[in-house]
Amino acid sequence: MAFSIDSRFSFAADQPTDVLLQFEAAAIPEQVLSEVATDLSEADHVGRVAAQDGIGERIWIRAEGTFEVVHRARVELRRLITPLESLPQLDPHLLPGEAVEYLLDSRYCPADRFQSFVGEEFGSLRGGAAALAMRDWIAHHFTYTPGSSGPNTTALDSFVERHGVCRDYAHVLVTFARAAGIPARYVSCYAPRVTPQDFHAVAELFLADPSVPGGGAWHLLDATGMADPHEIVKIGVGRDAADVSFLTSFGPTRFLAKTVSVIAL
Amino acid sequence: MAFSIDSRFSFAADQPTDVLLQFEAAAIPEQVLSEVATDLSEADHVGRVAAQDGIGERIWIRAEGTFEVVHRARVELRRLITPLESLPQLDPHLLPGEAVEYLLDSRYCPADRFQSFVGEEFGSLRGGAAALAMRDWIAHHFTYTPGSSGPNTTALDSFVERHGVCRDYAHVLVTFARAAGIPARYVSCYAPRVTPQDFHAVAELFLADPSVPGGGAWHLLDATGMADPHEIVKIGVGRDAADVSFLTSFGPTRFLAKTVSVIAL
């Protein structure tokens, strides 16, 4: 499937401020990009570095005054999608080293605190079956409520309050998975059926790779149900939202506007 | 300088439980190891993987019943130590990609929430001078109080309560540094003057490398004042304590005992 993406946002800084941006469709084998354009306002300096796990890029700018970002791309997805139902979970001692950090606690995903709950609620299941049961549990118990969460909202808050937005849904799913011994990362992405249309966030779980005996692979799973793996255009991945915010400011900035358009072609 | 390390701990699991261990002096260029021995109780399986940033190793075991760990090593430190006072801070757009994650929020270090405080308190300083001022601020305002913190204590809690142990001191220093735009990681280590003797924790800051024009390097800094860089034997590094706990259990375990001995030879 192919998608046309057009996203724009702007913000203002009263004095020169370092800002980290990550908003572009990632150029990775499973995502073929064409007609890509990224336009940024004039900045004192601009730097680009590879983002986490080599997925996408981070852009540093030093902004002052009003700063505008426009990104357009055509993305064709060539992702191999595996049904999760019967995917085994890898024993931890067989995990590759780089997956281990995705089992550990992060800013918004204090997974260790959920071991009792996860053991009780999902302990009879393993691997993909457990992951799907977690997703269903969230879908059943949560209400998608724009405005109900903020920048400090953790999976613990969302779990108690039972509402949130895509970011919160992803944090809870990531947290549950880690508590069950499944490495899980947070994926910032574009997807066409997000309502209201905006940047989106889903989870990605490290389970068996059916094509490689003994091997593992990352598998996408959206706790909100708004995006299937074949519709998810990855921007970047990280431990949680702290790692892949589209805008991280090292100093005061005022957010001005944002529009995101994702059209299935 | 050389150190003789002898550390031992034990724990018990009522049922087979996956446990992640990281307690060995890391074999890295700046630490020459000899007479190394690690003894573990019999386990269902054992796996070793490279730990974060390639510093040290993580050990997976699947434990049941009482499990004992003994580690002994002789370590000679060949660390180049640079006075921090005049070390410049790197502009963010010049940071290597792998340093960027150490600017972002983690489980125990919600750095974004400290930008106002850090700007007001340390905003007139940059680089190594800022880092030293942060260390001094902590030393002046905090009381080292064993037992005053727990597994959920964040830098925010410690900042308000003004007490803690090495882990908390390191978290606060890491948090302040990140809020000032200095990449900072948490270092689990051995050091000889830690009182009471135990595993230790310090911060490591990414500042200019005086030997490489335009380059950066990691520099150790102990907010507790109990360890100078030439006495720090690294075990591992991470975003914060969640990444380099000597024992992370994926299921219930009971901690039994621990003794740590670090002797300067």
Next chain:
Amino acid sequence: MAFSIDSRFSFAADQPTDVLLQFEAAAIPEQVLSEVATDLSEADHVGRVAAQDGIGERIWIRAEGTFEVVHRARVELRRLITPLESLPQLDPHLLPGEAVEYLLDSRYCPADRFQSFVGEEFGSLRGGAAALAMRDWIAHHFTYTPGSSGPNTTALDSFVERHGVCRDYAHVLVTFARAAGIPARYVSCYAPRVTPQDFHAVAELFLADPSVPGGGAWHLLDATGMADPHEIVKIGVGRDAADVSFLTSFGPTRFLAKTVSVIAL
């Protein structure tokens, strides 16, 4: 001084929901009310009870659909105002029993956690002088920032982030005072110079009563500096905002609109 108050707000409930309201200028000796009118939409039931410490009233309604509240009053203040500078603090063992609860931790004011900070920062002062120093400290270190806090924001959050609105300023001042052994309560009020005009919140501290040897009295203090004691029309008091919200809903409601007008006559 006299004030003309006109406040209105509306909200909606999809199903019958119990709602607790407290928005009226309190009829207490220091506030002489005239031309008072409170209009409420039709409700399944309405109940009125005395509010905390006998200051003002709480109104219970059972609302469904859109619900509107209008309150108008003319209030003449006859408050005795004492300069705080030299007011002594009462020794705890001399406090009346009903003041003691205002020394203890509440939802948004975890005062015990601030004892170290308060002792270090304000420990050389007592009574009114300490209270004024606390107010000045907040004024100096905080930025009044509408939208920067939410319903879960505690004094601990505000203390770290250094911004907030009147509610947060009052919580921090109440917290500091309690940590210093000064009973402090939270006052919901109307005041004319609040910008943007809205319900307001200040602290009230229990210090010596200069007119009664050995006795104590409550003294108003606004950490935001927007209201002097002779301009504060009390609505109600409580441990913190949880006790005197103008609207507390026991079930989901949607807030629709609010306007507050307070004019000095």
Next chain:
Amino acid sequence: MAFSIDSRFSFAADQPTDVLLQFEAAAIPEQVLSEVATDLSEADHVGRVAAQDGIGERIWIRAEGTFEVVHRARVELRRLITPLESLPQLDPHLLPGEAVEYLLDSRYCPADRFQSFVGEEFGSLRGGAAALAMRDWIAHHFTYTPGSSGPNTTALDSFVERHGVCRDYAHVLVTFARAAGIPARYVSCYAPRVTPQDFHAVAELFLADPSVPGGGAWHLLDATGMADPHEIVKIGVGRDAADVSFLTSFGPTRFLAKTVSVIAL
């Protein structure tokens, strides 16, 4: 039933420190006290005031050095005990004013955040039936684990982690009840079957009084199952543990020892 109580504790303060104590069996109509003795170490001053809701007394002391407290009493309980199963819940607009504060959020009981969960889990029940279902839910999902919680642990923490001690169990039950519109207070008490024997804590819920048409009364309920209402000797009541700690210190103190003995006669 009658009980013999003997409780002792000691602490130390390096400098003169105000300390609030509440540890005595309360002299209230339902508890007939005899052979009462309270011995305190010499203090700079001692003050006694009525405690919250007139149940028991608070003692202020100004302590320096080692301070010892001994309390002995014989208590005969004459409590009317009503089975909760069929007790109706009072409509909020019929609650007496003094019960309303027990519906609101407090330090350890952020009840508003649990409205969704409580509505979903217990929404089909009301009054005593809901309260018993809440108690059973906690008993089923929680593990009583000494040492698993600390002074900052809230009902939210316990709800997520699914373990705690009597204090935590009581906080969660109080929180659930308030979220369901049932006023609930925290009761510090003595009870004979507490294991390990210590001070105990239970909840008390304001439901219908079967002997007074339209009236309400407080009904004891222990989420840990260790104490039935006919075995509970009340010390004091409050919003939560912050209000009825046996020792609240306004300055640093070191806790030294505690023994509690409660024997059914």
